[in-house]
Amino acid sequence: MELNHSKCKHMRYSPRHGDCVLYSISNTSQEEVSSFMYLGVPFTSDLSWKTHVEHITNNANPTLSYIRKLSTCPP
Numbered sequence: 001m002e003l004n005h006s007k008c009k010h011m012r013y014s015p016r017h018g019d020c021v022l023y024s025i026s027n028t029s030q031e032e033v034s035s036f037m038y039l040g041v042p043f044t045s046d047l048s049w050k051t052h053v054e055h056i057t058n059n060a061n062p063t064l065s066y067i068r069k070l071s072t073c074p075p
Contacts, residue, residue: 005026005028009030009032009033009036010023010031010032010033012032013047020032035051
């Protein structure tokens with residue numbers, strides 16, 4: 001399996017900030033990120049659900065608004 005070096009990133013799951021660890025693939029250092037999206041689920045370095053709940057809520061609000069408008073229409 002080949003990795004795309006430009007798309008590879010790493011994340012540290014820890015509530016505290018310790019020593020910075022550098023990862024590299026084929027002598028290319030990898031960027032450290034604090035959050036990323038994997039299969040539609042946002043992950044954060046503090047393992048909080050807040051980002052995921054906000055993402056779902058923001059996607060559901062337009063649909064809920066549309067359903068509310070339809071509920072006031074006569075049959």
